[in-house]
Amino acid sequence: MECRLSAACLCNMGRVRGNNEDNFYFDGRTMPLDHTSLDKPLLQDVSTSPFAAFGVFDGMGGEENGEVASFVAAETFKDKCRWLREYVAPPQQFLAEASAAMNDAVAAEARKVPGRVGTTGVMLCFSEDEVYCGNVGDSRAYRFHRSALFQLSTDHNDAKFLRDHGVVGRKPRLTQYIGLDPEEMMIEPSYAKEKLQQGDRYLLCSDGLTDMLDNLTLCSILKNSATVQQGVEALMDAALERGGRDNITIILVEVEEVRA
Template identity: 35%
Template sequence: MTDSRVSLRVGVATETARRTRNEDSVSVSDGVYLVADGMGGHEAGEVASRTAIDALRGLGDGTPTPADVRSYVRAAHAAVRDLPSITGRRPGTTVTGVVVTTHGETPCWLVLNVGDSRTYRMAGGVLEQVTRDHSEVAELVERGLVRAADAQHHPRRNVVTRVLGGGASEVEPDVWLLPVSPGDRMLVCSDGLTDELSDARIQAELRAEDEAQAAADRLVAAALAAGGHDNVTAIVLDATLSAR
């Protein structure tokens, strides 16, 4: 359930790109805006991402808290782990995005993340990555062993260290609670976007379009033009606030 003071314009775009099927799944309703990027080969990745999204849709009921997010993510993790292993490799999926909620009297973005899909916030035309990648390269950057500028092209950039499903018996999501500000633009995307476009390029593309749908379409088109090696998905949310 969205806060009545928050009005959103929503744009969503997704493309299979050079892959044979699209293993990205999305939620774009009832205040729940998520992208899941599945893995596991053949149909397993597609099923894993869809299973996770289905398990998380209930976050749109009421006014969810960070504790609710963790509970729903645990349930989604269990649901993906219960999927059959068709290829001998356990199905898994990343998931990231925002849920519109209220903390006290303040409308908030409840941001969640597991894996290396990303959620960004743009305020005043400046883009900032909210989530932290759960990947080998991100850990190497944090330890000072790889320069941030080199991470996008590192050969291990797509090795994730935390997913829903997979081999781990438990998973802990990262969760943030951020007040909604007038003019906020949120971007939720799979790594098919961020593998092709730098943050500076993403910021420039977002600045070039005022409408959420046009911005989402523009981002995906830019990723395809830059190579489009992986499924690419983008959700763009533009927020306006009104008094209660």
């Protein structure tokens, strides 16, 4: 079984931040360390045989540490993906091993500087007629199926605690992220698996998008975008129009064809 995918990617610094701590992995491509924004979308048509992979990373830390963390994670994931063609274990195991490798690499960088340094990570691995999602942190993955949006990733933050205790005015804090010292806490990525269906779309994004746009707006834009390029451009424009208070990274993948 093989599926044909059409994918698009955009990354923007936003309207408020002075630097861009986001990065991505887009079927072999990442953003250089000294980046700000993509001038135009990256586009790619790929096959799920043997695999295709995508990821979004949202760094955190003082000065340039967040940029370094997301860059190291993206480059480490890129290195792991180079061996994916020869990988015989299930994709979820690959995502687990890739997450551990990214955590070790970012944690090594974090030891060089004071304070908390790390990055979120949300990854999709397409293989044959299935897609596997893995995430650490609160960058999100969604499936857009029959005009409805379903979140595949799990938010690793204290949002539920804030709601349960009536705390308002504070952004949820991460409960885990890539870059934790393994001697203090082991990361526990969350996973999801879906069967690919023609016409479905998969959205990866940093919280610079989801903090600006609610699910109804995301659905409306995805429903009214004829192509993945139009989709990422419309999502980015809407997030910037709403204020663009954070860095914004968007990857949109559509299942164009399912072949037996």
